[in-house]
Amino acid sequence: xxxxxxxxxxxxxxxxxxxxxxxxxxxxxxxxxxxxxxxxxxxxxxxxxxxxxxxxxxxxxxxxxxxxxxxxxxxxxxxxxxxxxxxxxxxxxxxxxxxxxxxxxxxxxxxxxxxxxxxxxxxxxxxxxxxxxxxxxxxxxxxxxxxxxxxxxxxxxxxxxxxxxxxxxxxxxxxxxxxxxxxxxxxxxxxxxxxxxxxxxxxxxxxxxxxxxxxxxxxxxxxxxxxxxxxxxxxxxxxxxxxxxxxxxxxxxxxxxxxxxxxxxxxxxxxxxxxxxxxxxxxxxxxxxxxxxxxxxxxxxxxxxxxxxxxxxxxxxxxxxxxxxxxxxxxxxxxxxxxxxxxxxxxxxxxxxxxxxxxxxxxxxxxxxxxxxxxxxxxxxxxxxxxxxxxxxxxxxxxxxxxxxxxxxxxxxxxxxxxxxxxxxxxxxxxxxxxxxxxxxxxxxxxxxxxxxxxxxxxxxxxxxxxxxxxxxxxxxxxxxxxxxxxxxxxxxxxxxxxxxxxxxxxxxxxxxxxxxxxxxxxxxxxxxxxxxxxxxxxxxxxxxxxxxxxxxxxxxxxxxxxxxxxxxxxxxxxxxxxxxxxxxxxxxxxxxxxxxxxxxxxxxxxxxxxxxxxxxxxxxxxxxxxxxxxxxxxxxxxxxxxxxxxxxxxxxxxxxxxxxxxxxxxxxxxxxxxxxxxxxxxxxxxxxxxxxx
Amino acid sequence: xxxxxxxxxxxxxxxxxxxxxxxxxxxxxxxxxxxxxxxxxxxxxxxxxxxxxxxxxxxxxxxxxxxxxxxxxxxxxxxxxxxxxxxxxxxxxxxxxxxxxxxxxxxxxxxxxxxx
Numbered sequence: 133x134x135x136x137x138x139x140x141x142x143x144x145x146x147x148x149x150x151x152x153x154x155x156x157x158x159x160x161x162x163x164x165x166x167x168x169x170x171x172x173x174x175x176x177x178x179x180x181x182x183x184x185x186x187x188x189x190x191x192x193x194x195x196x197x198x199x200x201x202x203x204x205x206x207x208x209x210x211x212x213x214x215x216x217x218x219x220x221x222x223x224x225x226x227x228x229x230x231x232x233x234x235x236x237x238x239x240x241x242x243x244x245x246x247x248x249x250x251x252x253x254x255x256x257x258x259x260x261x262x263x264x265x266x267x268x269x270x271x272x273x274x275x276x277x278x279x280x281x282x283x284x285x286x287x288x289x290x291x292x293x294x295x296x297x298x299x300x301x302x303x304x305x306x307x308x309x310x311x312x313x314x315x316x317x318x319x320x321x322x323x324x325x326x327x328x329x330x331x332x333x334x335x336x337x338x339x340x341x342x343x344x345x346x347x348x349x350x351x352x353x354x355x356x357x358x359x360x361x362x363x364x365x366x367x368x369x370x371x372x373x374x375x376x377x378x379x380x381x382x383x384x385x386x387x388x389x390x391x392x393x394x395x396x397x398x399x400x401x402x403x404x405x406x407x408x409x410x411x412x413x414x415x416x417x418x419x420x421x422x423x424x425x426x427x428x429x430x431x432x433x434x435x436x437x438x439x440x441x442x443x444x445x446x447x448x449x450x451x452x453x454x455x456x457x458x459x460x461x462x463x464x465x466x467x468x469x470x471x472x473x474x475x476x477x478x479x480x481x482x483x484x485x486x487x488x489x490x491x492x493x494x495x496x497x498x499x500x501x502x503x504x505x506x507x508x509x510x511x512x513x514x515x516x517x518x519x520x521x522x523x524x525x526x527x528x529x530x531x532x533x534x535x536x537x538x539x540x541x542x543x544x545x546x547x548x549x550x551x552x553x554x555x556x557x558x559x560x561x562x563x564x565x566x567x568x569x570x571x572x573x574x575x576x577x578x579x580x581x582x583x584x585x586x587x588x589x590x591x592x593x594x595x596x597x598x599x600x601x602x603x604x605x606x607x608x609x610x611x612x613x614x615x616x617x618x619x620x621x622x623x624x625x626x627x628x629x630x631x632x633x634x635x636x637x638x639x640x641x642x643x644x645x646x647x648x649x650x651x652x653x654x655x656x657x658x659x660x661x662x663x664x665x666x667x668x669x670x671x672x673x674x675x676x677x678x679x680x681x682x683x684x685x686x687x688x689x690x691x692x693x694x695x696x697x698x699x700x701x702x703x704x705x706x707x708x709x710x711x712x713x714x715x716x717x718x719x720x721x722x723x724x725x726x727x728x729x730x731x732x733x734x735x736x737x738x739x740x741x742x743x744x745x746x747x748x749x750x751x752x753x754x755x756x757x758x759x760x761x762x763x764x765x766x767x768x769x770x771x772x773x774x775x776x777x778x779x780x781x782x783x784x785x786x787x788x789x790x791x792x793x794x795x796x797x798x799x800x801x802x803x804x805x806x807x808x809x810x811x812x813x814x815x816x817x818x819x820x821x822x823x824x825x826x
Numbered sequence: 827x828x829x830x831x832x833x834x835x836x837x838x839x840x841x842x843x844x845x846x847x848x849x850x851x852x853x854x855x856x857x858x859x860x861x862x863x864x865x866x867x868x869x870x871x872x873x874x875x876x877x878x879x880x881x882x883x884x885x886x887x888x889x890x891x892x893x894x895x896x897x898x899x900x901x902x903x904x905x906x907x908x909x910x911x912x913x914x915x916x917x918x919x920x921x922x923x924x925x926x927x928x929x930x931x932x933x934x935x936x937x938x939x940x941x942x
Contacts (some may be wrong), residue, residue: 608907608928613839615929620846624933629849648838696882 134256136316137184140199143313144177148340153342166341169209173309175202180331184257189250192258196247200240206313207273207280208233211304214280217302218287224419229276236269254327270317277310301344309337313701365412366405368450373397373404395485430458431566435573443579444468448480450575450609455550456482459563463531463551468490469544470577476546483551484531495524501537502544506573507564508535533560536571538685540579548574553811606659606689610652617645662689673799677712677823678720678744680755687724691784695741697730705744713753714823723796726789727757727816736760747822755818772806829870830939831855833863833889834878834905838846843876850936860884867893874942876935879898879906879913887920894921901942925934 133141151170154163168818177198186192208229215222240246250258262270284303290301312333319328336533374397381393434454441447448466455464463483467476476491478484491498500508500523500627508519510533518524527535532549539545548571553559559567620639623631630638684706695702733739740761748754773794797804801821808814831916832840837858844854853895855870857863860883866872875893890902901923904917914925924938 497928604907609836609839612929613836613842614841616839616846616932619930619932620849623846623849627849652838699882 134184137181138256140177140180140184143334144174144329146335147174151340159430165213171211172202172205172209189258196260197240201807204233204236204273207276211280212281218283249714262320305337305340309334335697340393362412369408369486370594373400436568438577447577447581452482460554461551465549468546496522501547517762536567538575540575609655614649614652637661662686673716675716678715678717681706683720687721699738700732703741703742711747713820713823719796723793726793731759734759751822754818757813758815760813763812763814764808827853828874830874831851831866831872832876833857837881846932872900885925890920
């Protein structure tokens with residue numbers, strides 16, 4: 133066999149295997165096109181093999197024609213593949229190309245226009261001589277291949293993550309393949325400098341693409357590969373032991389003794405098979421599926437991080453996301469205890485359709501988790517026994533094979549249920565160890581977040597309480613005025629006080645009453661509008677150009693009367709030409725509300741709150757909220773922005789105010805600082821960058 | 827004719843309230859803050875004081891205490907902004923003869939004043 137035939141054969145076989153592989157495990161459109169491409173290349177390789185083996189010109193011509201059946205479609209399916217991979221909408225071009233391909237296919241099979249003569253070169257094979265139609269085909273072929281690569285290179289900087297790696301491997305693999313493949317064209321154009329062994333390059337292509345499949349999920353077949361490798365390894369091990377024993381027995385006892393060698397083999401295998409299997413699984417994980425291997429490290433790192441998150445939604449969603457990425461379970465669900473209703477409610481889930489599942493404290497699963505520190509499992513995992521059938525039945529409702537308890541100070545505060553792994557592997561003891569660690573930390577994180585939520589609610593209630601006084605004053609007083617006015621008029625009518633008055637006088641009186649009623653009801657309408665603006669919950673952060681003076685006014689409308697009633701004087705020094713800043717209106721009001729309310733609460737007896745703003749020379753807007761309150765003791769100054777830190781009495785606040793204020797200030801690109809002196813007062817200083825005026 | 831003093835910082839309110847009381851046959855005096863309330867109490871010796879709890883310069887309970895101390899014969903009705911059992915109890919402990927809540931009901935006030 134000459135080298136040309138050998139290269140063709142290796143190209144044909146490797147691409148055929150790759151096609152088979154992709155056909156069996158590929159599910160996506162791109163995989164189907166990859167199958168077509170690889171079959172086309174395999175046909176080309178086999179054609180070349182036939183040519184290399186041909187002893188007659190006639191057979192060689194058949195080989196060339198056979199090779200070009202695949203060759204024509206190599207370019208077209210490559211372009212098709214690229215279009216799908218890069219998500220290009222090139223439907224018409226692709227259809228047109230396949231049309232041309234079919235036309236040339238017709239010419240190739242049914243006529244001799246494309247391929248009709250050969251010359252014997254390199255002393256070994258009949259090489260195809262080009263014709264004019266063949267030149268046209270070659271031009272079309274090159275154009276389409278080059279534009280395919282052009283698209284891939286264009287796509288490379290746009291892709292990211294795994295897709296980016298896939299693109300790199302596709303470009304490299306296909307480039308090597310095409311350079312190898314096209315180098316075999318050289319002698320067709322009478323360039324005989326190199327022996328045409330380029331089809332080996334195509335074999336290399338198939339290896340690179342296979343590697344991309346394994347390492348970068350070009351095909352999602354990790355498990356199949358892993359299982360086959362482990363199985364092959366174990367088979368080799370068992371076979372090796374048996375053969376080695378047979379040989380040793382034969383050597384030392386001077387003859388074959390099958391029974392003895394088998395007995396020894398069985399003994400060895402019994403004791404070593406399990407460790408070998410574990411070793412094989414770990415090694416395949418480590419070398420082929422490094423990502424998988426790293427998941428335990430990722431989980432451990434996550435455990436350290438989740439404890440610092442104080443938002444329950446965030447704690448739970450990031451946990452579910454992480455579990456989804458590392459363990460790949462079909463379902464993962466977090467249940468949290470609703471203390472009021474004493475039942476466990478589904479808080480968040482992935483992969484579970486029924487979102488309305490709840491568990492009472494009497495349910496079998498919950499009782500089991502309360503009693504045991506272990507997770508509830510369906511099947512035995514490395515010596516840990518499965519839960520009893522009643523518990524398992526409830527777990528099946530959740531499609532769970534593993535339920536991890538979330539316990540805080542021995543109380544069950546929730547649980548995480550996990551379904552089967554998508555990889556079809558069972559959970560191992562190692563998995564359980566890491567997951568139990570995760571559950572322990574998760575319990576603390578959930579507990580912390582719940583505490584904070586409760587505190588935030590208390591803080592909101594305190595704020596509402598403060599606002600209620602303002603509402604009462606602002607709405608209650610005008611209502612009382614309107615009410616009294618009407619009562620007095622009606623009583624006057626009923627008791628005949630208007631009998632002696634002229635019609636004009638009564639109308640005049642009515643007019644006065646109605647005018648006053650209108651003006652008082654406007655007063656109510658105004659405060660209602662301001663309050664609803666103020667209380668509007670803002671979920672999204674929406675910065676816009678805002679006028680500080682207006683926002684302070686809005687805040688004082690809610691808060692001011694409460695302060696006035698406390699005999700606190702408010703001084704405003706805000707220049708009318710103060711530049712606007714870019715901030716979220718609602719958040720800015722919250723900042724002012726908290727700071728002004730704090731200032732008011734710091735004042736015992738009478739006092740003054742001075743609110744001033746200036747445009748400073750460094751392009752910032754500088755706001756000061758100064759009170760003549762009791763001041764902050766020096767040893768407490770460094771703690772005032774900590775959550776839950778408070779110097780106020782229990783009824784006035786839970787201490788979340790300033791920590792929230794600082795977060796809001798930072799979110800709006802501002803800075804907050806303060807100066808304080810005991811007995812003199814405290815000044816909070818805010819600095820925001822000027823907004824860019826349109 | 828009995829003399830009634832109304833103390834409240836909402837001037838529009840006391841204007842109407844006074845008018846209503848006049849219809850019921852009372853002589854009504856008006857005060858917008860603590861200081862003028864004390865002046866009227868000393869100079870006009872009203873029989874009854876109807877006093878708002880929150881005032882710009884002083885709280886109603888201070889007026890109550892001083893009035894009851896200096897002129898125990900003057901009947902004192904505390905008017906507060908919204909219903910609160912604790913406030914009512916405290917006012918009664920301080921010597922208030924009656925506690926009423928806004929918005930006031932004129933006929934109830936009439937009955938209440940007649941009883942005092």
